[in-house]
Amino acid sequence: xxxxxAQRLLQAIIAIFGVLTIVFVVMHLSGDPTLLLVPQDASAExxxxxxxxxxxxxxxxxxxxxxxGGLAHxxxxxxxxxxxxxxxxxxxxxxxxxxxAAGALVVAIGFGIPAGVLMAxxxxxxxxxILSAVVVTGQSVPTFLxxxxxxxxxxxxxxxLPTSGSGxxxxxxxxxxxxxxxxxxxxxxxxxxxxxxxxGKDYVRAGRARGLSxxxxxxxxxxxxxxxxxxxxxxxxxxxxxxxxxxxxxxxAWPGIGQLAIQSIxxxxxxxxxxxxxxxxFVYVLTSVLADxxxxxxxxxxxxxx
Amino acid sequence: MSADPIPxxxxxxxxxxxxxxxxxxxxxxxxxPGRVMALVGESGCGKSLTxxxxxxxxxxxxxxxxxxxRLHDLDLSALSEREFRKARGKDISIIFQEPxxxxxxxxxxxxxxxxxxxxxxxxxxxxxxDKARQMLADVGIPxxxxxxxxYPFELSGGMCQRIMISIALICSPRVLVADEPxxxxxxxxxxxxxxxxxxxxxxxxxxxxxxxxxxGVVADIADDVAVMYAGRVxxxxxxxxxxxxxxxxxxxxxxxxxxxxxxxxxxxxxxIEGRVPTPDEFGEGCRFASRCPLVTDKCRIEQPPLFDCxxxxxxxxxxxxxxxxxxxxxx
Ligand SMILES: Nc1ncnc2c1ncn2[C@@H]1O[C@H](COP(=O)(O)OP(=O)(O)OP(=O)(O)O)[C@@H](O)[C@H]1O
Ligand SMILES: [Mg+2]
Numbered sequence: 001x002x003x004x005x006a007q008r009l010l011q012a013i014i015a016i017f018g019v020l021t022i023v024f025v026v027m028h029l030s031g032d033p034t035l036l037l038v039p040q041d042a043s044a045e046x047x048x049x050x051x052x053x054x055x056x057x058x059x060x061x062x063x064x065x066x067x068x069g070g071l072a073h074x075x076x077x078x079x080x081x082x083x084x085x086x087x088x089x090x091x092x093x094x095x096x097x098x099x100x101a102a103g104a105l106v107v108a109i110g111f112g113i114p115a116g117v118l119m120a121x122x123x124x125x126x127x128x129x130i131l132s133a134v135v136v137t138g139q140s141v142p143t144f145l146x147x148x149x150x151x152x153x154x155x156x157x158x159x160x161l162p163t164s165g166s167g168x169x170x171x172x173x174x175x176x177x178x179x180x181x182x183x184x185x186x187x188x189x190x191x192x193x194x195x196x197x198x199x200g201k202d203y204v205r206a207g208r209a210r211g212l213s214x215x216x217x218x219x220x221x222x223x224x225x226x227x228x229x230x231x232x233x234x235x236x237x238x239x240x241x242x243x244x245x246x247x248x249x250x251x252x253a254w255p256g257i258g259q260l261a262i263q264s265i266x267x268x269x270x271x272x273x274x275x276x277x278x279x280x281x282f283v284y285v286l287t288s289v290l291a292d293x294x295x296x297x298x299x300x301x302x303x304x305x306x
Numbered sequence: 307m308s309a310d311p312i313p314x315x316x317x318x319x320x321x322x323x324x325x326x327x328x329x330x331x332x333x334x335x336x337x338x339p340g341r342v343m344a345l346v347g348e349s350g351c352g353k354s355l356t357x358x359x360x361x362x363x364x365x366x367x368x369x370x371x372x373x374x375x376r377l378h379d380l381d382l383s384a385l386s387e388r389e390f391r392k393a394r395g396k397d398i399s400i401i402f403q404e405p406x407x408x409x410x411x412x413x414x415x416x417x418x419x420x421x422x423x424x425x426x427x428x429x430x431x432x433x434x435x436d437k438a439r440q441m442l443a444d445v446g447i448p449x450x451x452x453x454x455x456x457y458p459f460e461l462s463g464g465m466c467q468r469i470m471i472s473i474a475l476i477c478s479p480r481v482l483v484a485d486e487p488x489x490x491x492x493x494x495x496x497x498x499x500x501x502x503x504x505x506x507x508x509x510x511x512x513x514x515x516x517x518x519x520x521x522g523v524v525a526d527i528a529d530d531v532a533v534m535y536a537g538r539v540x541x542x543x544x545x546x547x548x549x550x551x552x553x554x555x556x557x558x559x560x561x562x563x564x565x566x567x568x569x570x571x572x573x574x575x576x577x578i579e580g581r582v583p584t585p586d587e588f589g590e591g592c593r594f595a596s597r598c599p600l601v602t603d604k605c606r607i608e609q610p611p612l613f614d615c616x617x618x619x620x621x622x623x624x625x626x627x628x629x630x631x632x633x634x635x636x637x
Contacts, residue, residue, distance in 0.1 A: 201407065202402060202404050202407035202408045203407065203408055203409055203410045203411075205358075205363050205365075205402070205408070206402055206408035206409070206470070206473075207410070208363055208391075208394065209361055209363060209394055209395060209399070209400050209402070210394065210395035210399075210421070210422040210425055210473055210474075211391055211392065211393075211394045211395035211396060211422070211425040211426055212391075212421075212425060213387075213388075213391055220410075220413075220421070221410040221412070221413060224412050224413075225410065225411070225412055298412065299412060300411075300412060300457045300459070301411065301457070301459050304457070304460070
């Protein structure tokens with residue numbers, strides 16, 4: 001077990017390191033922010049001076065090592081634009097994104113999993129058909145479009161919900177749905193397939209042979225067995241929700257890290273972008289480790305063999 | 307066959323279709339309390355489907371299109387799912403062919419055995435576990451306390467088989483359907499399980515339907531035998547009568563192909579030429595016609611009904627009178 005954890009940890013560090021390097025290189029190759037920071041009529045001399053002051057005139061390898069050196073001391077650098085620690089800026093926006101992602105996760109799991117169960121157990125029924133229409137819609141409408149559609153229908157036309165802003169429950173509803181819709185479809189499909197797969201197994205017939213009803217077998221045995229692939233999806237989806245937040249926060253003017261990421265990329269605020277990327281990769285890694293821990297709880301074959 | 311006592315389980319003209327083909331066709335047999343009916347026949351002849359039908363648990367693809375199943379005077383095939391459920395595991399139990407796959411991999415075996423008991427008896431968890439422990443001892447599992455808390459993947463195939471037997475027997479069913487219950491077991495355990503079944507039969511008067519490939523097991527424990535071929539009963543008889551005087555060419559060949567200690571498999575009759583027709587190849591005639599040494603034109607055109615050949619011994623063959631000819635060739 002300890003060896004397994006160590007192995008996972010090593011994998012995680014390598015993965016985060018890789019992502020970080022790629023983003024660093026891409027950001028630097030696409031130009032530095034000096035030009036955006038100086039007045040329009042600045043002389044070439046002024047620009048060069050600022051560039052060397054910010055350290056962008058050094059070879060990229062040197063800049064990279066310098067950055068890593070800072071990270072080793074948990075120094076994520078300062079925002080070039082706002083001149084305060086990049087980490088502080090990101091952390092101040094993070095609660096909004098967590099709030100939004102949590103709302104989206106509630107939509108995705110709270111609707112997706114029961115829908116999957118119903119679709120699997122009422123195959124061919126009217127409920128299953130309605131749900132599968134909802135699921136197909138959720139998975140085929142692009143996130144930005146569903147966001148805009150929701151704003152148009154419920155915000156502009158019906159005026160039921162606020163179209164932007166953050167804070168209260170009402171303002172969370174539309175962005176949560178828009179962000180969660182795709183995940184909801186994924187959860188519903190995975191749950192459905194997984195349950196149908198389990199229902200065909202011999203232990204289901206054996207359960208009924210000892211006098212259980214099909215729904216008792218589903219509740220006592222099938223759901224648990226079917227949950228294993230769904231847990232894998234859940235881990236990935238949490239990361240995907242954070243990534244999807246970049247678009248949704250922009251559509252709904254939601255002041256989270258997604259919106260911050262877009263703004264920082266536009267102003268070439270490298271260090272802020274790097275912190276956001278680090279954070280999202282960290283969440284991917286963390287959720288996949290969490291998923292492994294959940295497997296250990298659910299599946300004795302993993303718990304007792306490892 | 308010797309069906310003198312009132313049957314406890316009656317399978318009457320059971321027909322099961324899959325995709326339009328009758329994979330089980332007009333199968334009838336009766337089992338009285340305290341008797342063992344063996345179902346034998348080649349792989350795919352419909353033994354397991356028959357057993358599922360008895361429990362009302364046919365797979366979605368299969369439909370019972372004719373016949374009925376009776377438990378004493380209760381018509382099981384007319385019961386609603388809810389009513390049938392009360393009988394399953396309590397009056398009538400089954401041991402499935404695939405023991406390891408028939409257990410939920412994520413639940414301890416103890417919980418699954420106790421659950422079977424609690425489904426039909428209002429007892430506490432602790433009482434149900436006591437009962438489960440008792441059952442494990444009965445089926446010869448050493449150290450039952452430890453086994454109760456293990457998961458199926460921690461147990462061998464033979465051990466899982468005995469867990470399934472415990473589940474099937476824990477409510478003392480009146481009828482037990484056992485699909486190859488001893489195949490996964492080594493000889494000692496096999497003998498132990500057969501002894502357990504004999505005890506059930508003699509002490510509790512359980513009626514057993516035993517599905518097997520093993521003619522040795524049939525000779526050891528069965529009272530009656532139904533030989534199935536391609537979904538139909540070819541021959542049905544008391545076990546002694548069947549072994550002494552098979553009245554269907556298929557049975558004769560089947561018995562001849564069983565190697566015995568004193569003689570090596572005999573001549574060219576030892577293996578049956580050709581193969582079993584697939585369901586879509588079933589025609590109007592006898593389903594064994596393509597492989598039968600006694601075949602005539604009539605066999606290819608018309609399906610033989612079961613003819614009585616004395617003492618309740620019945621055979622579905624147009625040429626029962628020519629059987630001595632076949633037996634001589636085999637000798
Ligand atoms: N779920 C199913 N879907 C389609 N065909 C099936 C299904 N179950 C059984 N069959 C077919 O029905 C026929 C009878 O199968 P069955 O399992 O009853 O045979 P069996 O006599 O038990 O064989 P074995 O000795 O191998 O266990 C076979 O032709 C099989 O292919
Ligand atoms: Mg079978």
